[in-house]
Amino acid sequence: MTKIPAKLGLLTAAMLAVGSVHAAEVRINGFASIAGGQTLSEGTTTSSHLTSGPTDLPGEGKATYVADPVTDGVYDDQWSFNPDSNYGIQITADLGEGLSATGQITGNGGEDFEAVVSWAYISYEFNENWTVMAGRQRLPLFYYSDFIDVGYAYHWIRPPQELVATDGDTFNGVKVRYSNYIGSWDWSAEAYYGNSEEDVASGQITTTIKSEDQHGVVLRASNSWLILRATYSGADSVTELDQLLGANYPNIIPDGQGSEENPLKYTFMGLAAQMNFGNVFIVSEYTHGKPDNPAFPTNGFSGRDEAEGWYVSTGIRLGNFTPHITYSENTVDYVQTGPVVTPGQLSDVTAEFQSKREAITAGVRWDFHPSAALKVEYTTRTDKSDDFYKGNGNFYEGAGMWGYGETGEVDVVAVALDVIF
Amino acid sequence: MTTNKMKKVLAAGLAGISLLASAAAFSATAVVVHPTNGNTLSEPEIARIFLGKSKSFPDGSEAIPVEQTEGSATRSAFVRTILKKNDQQIKAYWAQLLFTGKGTPPKQVGGGADVKKLVGQNPALIGYIDTSEVDSTVRVVLEF
Numbered sequence: 316m317t318k319i320p321a322k323l324g325l326l327t328a329a330m331l332a333v334g335s336v337h338a339a340e341v342r343i344n345g346f347a348s349i350a351g352g353q354t355l356s357e358g359t360t361t362s363s364h365l366t367s368g369p370t371d372l373p374g375e376g377k378a379t380y381v382a383d384p385v386t387d388g389v390y391d392d393q394w395s396f397n398p399d400s401n402y403g404i405q406i407t408a409d410l411g412e413g414l415s416a417t418g419q420i421t422g423n424g425g426e427d428f429e430a431v432v433s434w435a436y437i438s439y440e441f442n443e444n445w446t447v448m449a450g451r452q453r454l455p456l457f458y459y460s461d462f463i464d465v466g467y468a469y470h471w472i473r474p475p476q477e478l479v480a481t482d483g484d485t486f487n488g489v490k491v492r493y494s495n496y497i498g499s500w501d502w503s504a505e506a507y508y509g510n511s512e513e514d515v516a517s518g519q520i521t522t523t524i525k526s527e528d529q530h531g532v533v534l535r536a537s538n539s540w541l542i543l544r545a546t547y548s549g550a551d552s553v554t555e556l557d558q559l560l561g562a563n564y565p566n567i568i569p570d571g572q573g574s575e576e577n578p579l580k581y582t583f584m585g586l587a588a589q590m591n592f593g594n595v596f597i598v599s600e601y602t603h604g605k606p607d608n609p610a611f612p613t614n615g616f617s618g619r620d621e622a623e624g625w626y627v628s629t630g631i632r633l634g635n636f637t638p639h640i641t642y643s644e645n646t647v648d649y650v651q652t653g654p655v656v657t658p659g660q661l662s663d664v665t666a667e668f669q670s671k672r673e674a675i676t677a678g679v680r681w682d683f684h685p686s687a688a689l690k691v692e693y694t695t696r697t698d699k700s701d702d703f704y705k706g707n708g709n710f711y712e713g714a715g716m717w718g719y720g721e722t723g724e725v726d727v728v729a730v731a732l733d734v735i736f
Numbered sequence: 737m738t739t740n741k742m743k744k745v746l747a748a749g750l751a752g753i754s755l756l757a758s759a760a761a762f763s764a765t766a767v768v769v770h771p772t773n774g775n776t777l778s779e780p781e782i783a784r785i786f787l788g789k790s791k792s793f794p795d796g797s798e799a800i801p802v803e804q805t806e807g808s809a810t811r812s813a814f815v816r817t818i819l820k821k822n823d824q825q826i827k828a829y830w831a832q833l834l835f836t837g838k839g840t841p842p843k844q845v846g847g848g849a850d851v852k853k854l855v856g857q858n859p860a861l862i863g864y865i866d867t868s869e870v871d872s873t874v875r876v877v878l879e880f
Contacts, residue, residue, distance in 0.1 A: 344834055405835060417837055438837055443791050448837055461836035468831040492838075494789075499780065501789055539820060632822070682824045685806055735831050 340409040345736050348466040350399035350424075352729025354380050354392050378725040380694070382473055385484045385513075388425030390727050397424030399472050399731055403433070403464050413440035421464050433464065433485060448490045455505065455533050456481055458544055458587035458600050466733035470630050470680050472692045475643035477674055478624035479583065479604040483513035486529050502536040526550040527578065542589040551578035552606075580607040594632040601625040622647040630680075637680040646671045649704070670700040672723040687734045698723035764867040765813050768852065768874035770859040773797075777862075777877045783818050785862060787829070788839035793862075801842040802851055802863045810848060814864045817880050 356378050380390040388398030403421040410416065419434035436450030453461050459474045463484070466472065488509015495502060511526045531548030587600040605621045623646050630639030647670045678692030698705070698721035705721060767782055769775065775793040777785075784790040786801045793799045804811040806823070815826050833839035845854055851863035856873035870876055 342840070346831070346835065403835070407840070409840075419835065434837070436837065453836070461838075462832045465831050465835050468828045468835075496784075496789065632825075635824070685823060685827065688824075735827070 339411075342407045342409070343404065344407075345402070345404040346465045346467060346734065347402040348400055348472075348731050348733045349396065350466075350472055350729055350731035351394055351396045352382070352390050352399065352472075352727055353394045354378055354390050355726040355728055356724065378722070380696070380725045380727040381476060382727075382729075383423060383425050384476070384480055386423035386425035388423060390729070395424075397427075399466075399729055400424035400428075401464055401466075402428070405434070413442075414438070444493055444495055446492045446494075448492070449488075451485060451487050452490060452507075452509075454481075454484055454486045454511070454529070454548075455507070455531070456484075456546065456548055456583055457585060457602065458589075458598075460484065465735065466690075466731060467686075467688055467735045470637055470639050470690075471628075471641070471676065471678065472690050472729050472731040475624075475626040475628070475641055475674065475676065477626060477643035477645035477672060478585075478600065479602040479622045479645075480624075481583070481604070483511045483524065483526060485513075486511040486526070488529065499538045500536055501538070502534070504535075505533040507531055523554070525553040527553060531583075540591045542587075544585075544587040546583075546585045548583040550581055552581050553578045581605070582607070595629065596632075597627065597629045599625070599627040620647055620649045628676075635682040637682075639678055639680070641674075641676040643674045643676070644672070668701040668703040670704045670723070671698070673697050673699060686736060687732065690731045690733065691729075692731075693726070693728050695726045696723055697721075763809075763813075765810055765817075765864050765880055766867045766870050766876045767814075767818075767862065767864045767878040768855050768870065768876055769862050770855060770857075771872070771875045773859050773875060775877070779818060779878065779880075782862070782878060783820070786814075786819060786842060788833065788841070798860045799862055800858075800860045802854055802861055803842045803844045804848065804851055804864070805844045805846055808847060810864060810866050813880075818864075818878075 382388045382390055382398035386401075390398050401421060401423045403419055405417060405419040407415055407417040415438045417434060417436055417438065418432065420430050421433045422428040422430045432451060434450075434452055436448045436452055438446060438448045440446045453463075455461050457463070457474070457478055459469060462468045463474065486507070486509040488507060490505055490507040492503055492505045494504075508528075508530045510529055513524050513526075527550065529548070529550040531546060533544065533546045535545075536543045581604065583602070583604045585600060585602040587598070589598040590596065602624045603622070624644065626641055626643035628639060628641035630637050649668050649670070674694055674696035676692060676694040678690060681689045683689055700721070700723065767777070773793065775795055775797075777794070781790070781794065785799050786803075791799060804814075812823055815821055815823060819826060821829065830839070830841040834841065845851055845863075848865040848869045852865050852869055852871075852874055855861045855863045862877075865874075867876075867879060
């Protein structure tokens with residue numbers, strides 16, 4: 316995510332432009348989540364910080380839970396208020412005649428609440444059916460992507476982490492939306508094009524991932540009780556390796572895959588449905604991500620091999636209380652045609668293996684105030700990965716560690732207070 | 737205080753209570769537009785306007801919904817009956833749209849009297865008030 320000084324210019328320029336127009340109507344809205352949590356399970360993992368050097372392995376490690384892969388929010392066995400906490404402030408200037416300028420600044424606990432520009436766009440409504448948004452926007456990969464920061468808008472503390480992992484959540488570009496209705500059905504189609512650049516910090520390592528020619532479509536249909544969503548997205552991904560990783564593993568980057576000259580083509584698709592039956596709701600989402608060639612450099616990097624993730628969640632609204640339960644599952648199929656990294660050594664092997672994680676989340680949302688909700692949640696996740704995967708270690712993001720064994724196995728408890736204003 | 741006075745006060749009080757009770761029991765809500773607005777609107781069409789899905793009346797003219805302020809009983813009744821959501825759900829609905837550039841919730845302009853006054857002045861507006869507040873400055877398109 317781009318840090319604020321780089322993009323503040325764009326935002327202030329937009330706001331100043333707005334300021335010079337008389338009678339622009341300005342709205343300020345915001346949201347915040349204050350959340351705390353920790354893992355409960357004993358360390359089932361044997362792991363070590365990468366920076367301590369692969370030869371130091373194995374050391375004793377603790378199971379961690381990545382609550383926010385994009386901003387590196389990670390729970391461990393010490394209570395922390397960072398991983399799921401965030402805030403956002405949005406300023407919208409309505410310039411009339413369908414034109415508006417919007418800036419949204421957010422900060423996440425995983426990044427020390429540092430302010431970043433998540434949205435900065437000009438929107439123009441040609442008519443009731445056509446809208447164009449140009450500028451910085453959320454990448455609409457998942458059902459919850461657009462409003463993932465706004466905890467008040469959904470029942471969990473965080474949407475299931477078992478969906479296909481992605482490196483970025485924001486792009487700079489243009490999005491066109493057409494919406495209409497037929498009988499009791501509303502439907503819309505969105506198409507977008509742009510690019511993004513994301514610094515992925517994993518512990519001591521920072522890698523810059525650029526997505527170029529990022530494009531996609533989102534189709535959505537809804538009636539009084541059902542919402543359906545389908546999406547496809549594609550991008551050319553270019554990874555600039557961190558100095559440290561490059562120095563530690565000089566031999567593992569095969570033939571410049573993921574370089575500017577030979578970008579990794581990555582495709583993503585997702586399907587989602589939400590159903591409401593009176594007070595009962597069910598929401599489910601399936602996601603699939605695939606590179607058109609195996610990526611560098613090893614197992615464990617988020618979704619760089621063929622990955623599937625899905626969940627089904629149900630809850631019931633009992634007055635101000637909404638108890639809910641969710642099952643979620645993630646599998647990544649690795650076809651390692653190049654060298655496989657085992658910390659401490661490199662070996663040229665060809666292997667096919669799978670990592671698989673299953674999680675159950677149970678929680679309650681309490682709407683104790685018109686603008687605030689209190690949530691309590693418990694997640695238990697089991698690791699059903701192939702022994703090869705468990706035995707050879709994997710790098711797990713956010714923790715900056717190599718792990719062995721059932722690295723996905725963890726229990727985590729969290730409490731959150733969500734407000735909007 | 738004389739017994740007579742007390743009786744009068746008591747009677748007035750009782751009358752007030754019974755009025756309140758009947759108001760609560762038979763309270764109904766009217767969706768209103770400007771008297772010159774001749775559109776016929778179905779319940780789903782009204783819902784579409786108040787959910788930001790439609791921005792015009794059936795005759796093609798601009799439609800701007802105005803809401804009563806949160807916490808008003810009339811508002812809750814409207815949200816529940818016409819929009820088929822509870823107060824939290826409508827708030828979450830607008831949070832999803834607002835923070836993603838897909839829509840802006842209708843303005844909350846105050847109580848029934850404020851809504852009636854504004855609607856009576858502007859043919860583009862549509863609002864809802866208690867049926868007891870209806871007079872010739874507005875036209876009722878739906879009662880529930």
